[in-house]
Amino acid sequence: MEAKDLIIGCHVAMKAPKYLLNSLQEALSYGANAFMIYTGAPQNTIRKPTKDLFITEFQQTLKTNNISIDNVIVHAPYIINLGNSVKPSTFQLAVDFLRTEIIRCQDIGIKTLVLHPGAAVGALPQVALDQIVKGLDAACLPNQTLKIALETMSGKGSEVGINFEQLQYIINNVKQPNLIGVCWDTCHLSDAGYDLNNNLDEVINEFDHLIGLEKLFVMHINDSKNPLGSRKDRHANLGMGYLGFETLVNIIYHPKLINKIKILETPWINDQSPYLHEIKMIRTKQYNKDILLALGEK
Numbered sequence: 001m002e003a004k005d006l007i008i009g010c011h012v013a014m015k016a017p018k019y020l021l022n023s024l025q026e027a028l029s030y031g032a033n034a035f036m037i038y039t040g041a042p043q044n045t046i047r048k049p050t051k052d053l054f055i056t057e058f059q060q061t062l063k064t065n066n067i068s069i070d071n072v073i074v075h076a077p078y079i080i081n082l083g084n085s086v087k088p089s090t091f092q093l094a095v096d097f098l099r100t101e102i103i104r105c106q107d108i109g110i111k112t113l114v115l116h117p118g119a120a121v122g123a124l125p126q127v128a129l130d131q132i133v134k135g136l137d138a139a140c141l142p143n144q145t146l147k148i149a150l151e152t153m154s155g156k157g158s159e160v161g162i163n164f165e166q167l168q169y170i171i172n173n174v175k176q177p178n179l180i181g182v183c184w185d186t187c188h189l190s191d192a193g194y195d196l197n198n199n200l201d202e203v204i205n206e207f208d209h210l211i212g213l214e215k216l217f218v219m220h221i222n223d224s225k226n227p228l229g230s231r232k233d234r235h236a237n238l239g240m241g242y243l244g245f246e247t248l249v250n251i252i253y254h255p256k257l258i259n260k261i262k263i264l265e266t267p268w269i270n271d272q273s274p275y276l277h278e279i280k281m282i283r284t285k286q287y288n289k290d291i292l293l294a295l296g297e298k
């Protein structure tokens with residue numbers, strides 16, 4: 001498989017003055033042909049009206065640069081928790097926010113929204129899974145076109161969605177299963193105990209068997225600061241964690257995964273973006289640790 005087939009990008013900011021247009025420009029500056037944004041701060045639910053986001057200019061500039069809007073992903077804020085069965089107001093906030101986020105994404109023309117499934121916060125995991133099903137049914141619209149990709153979680157705290165069985169349960173039980181798929185996060189998968197270093201084919205086959213590879217809408221590509229099964233969720237730069245560059249390249253270029261949209265969420269180094277370098281390393285399959293380390297020197 002060829003580097004030219006890759007759909008690779010990273011998380012970028014969306015901020016004043018030109019919002020979506022600025023996000024696209026940042027992604028282009030890294031050589032990306034895909035990217036992911038939050039529609040506002042990830043830790044709150046305050047959002048600007050979509051009419052102020054430069055949607056027309058954004059869509060035109062995507063066209064000029066031959067980038068499909070399918071490759072632009074939105075990540076829902078991580079504070080909303082559809083799994084909360086303990087505090088009704090928190091659950092309702094999550095449902096209400098998710099519905100407005102779905103409408104916002106559709107206004108922009110976005111096709112895929114990544115969502116952390118939720119956390120049980122004191123309840124049993126199964127109760128949280130049923131609550132997530134209920135929440136998705138309440139938030140999704142009757143004529144919705146936007147797909148929701150449930151992210152594979154690391155298992156920190158009381159998170160659910162930490163294995164393929166749990167994600168399968170959610171997808172099989174919602175009223176509109178056609179709208180729901182999965183976002184792999186390589187760091188989270190490893191932290192949750194999926195051995196991508198030694199058993200990549202088995203992990204892919206297990207996912208295909210339980211959920212179906214056509215349901216894998218997007219992938220977050222991150223190394224992990226912690227070993228297999230650590231349930232920590234600490235992203236590392238490529239080749240600077242327990243997965244390693246070779247494993248990440250094997251995942252990215254795997255024949256069954258080559259056409260998937262891939263997004264880096266690796267940390268910035270000393271306030272400098274690593275993405276230009278990491279994307280180049282992925283495209284060339286040539287690792288250059290020095291160039292990343294140099295970002296750490298002032």
Ligand SMILES: [Zn+2]
Nearest residue numbers: 075114116151
């Ligand atoms: Zn995420």
